[in-house]
Amino acid sequence: MTGVGSTARRVAPVWLAATVVAALATTATAWLAGAAGTSFAVSGKEIPLGAFWFWTVVGALLGLAAALVLRDRRRFVRLGVAGTALSLVPALLAPDDVSSRLALVVAHLVAAAVLVPAVASRLPAGDRTTSAPSVGHLA
Secondary structure (H helix, E strand, O other), rough: OOOOOHHHHHHHHHHHHHHHHHHHHHHHHHHHHHOOOOOOOOOOOOOOHHHHHHHHHHHHHHHHHHHHHOOHHHHOOOOOOOHHHHHEEEEOOOOOOHHHHHHHHHHHHHHHHHHHHHHHHHOOOOHHHHHOOOHHHOO
């Protein structure tokens, strides 16, 4: 395993670039959906376009923290997939209409598709020697 400092030096530049790309992509997704007539209304109040940028950066910061704590590619990807799945729950439940739900789900998936592979690519593959032995090794 590598230390937090060396992991941070390896991950931070890629994370920063991926965060900017993901924030731009989610904001563009929301803008395009809005231009197509999606309201993004939750309880009658419209989600502002800047919220897509803001919440993408918040999610990216949480991902960076997870990457620095886990320092393992496989565990990070698993957590990224689980976190993305959990983030879809409010996106599916809160909006007032189906088009808003669909656009929010797409925005979440776009952010994850940019951030998770980019950050994971800079993490070590992990030490498989510490995992549980397979059944064949027990005999």
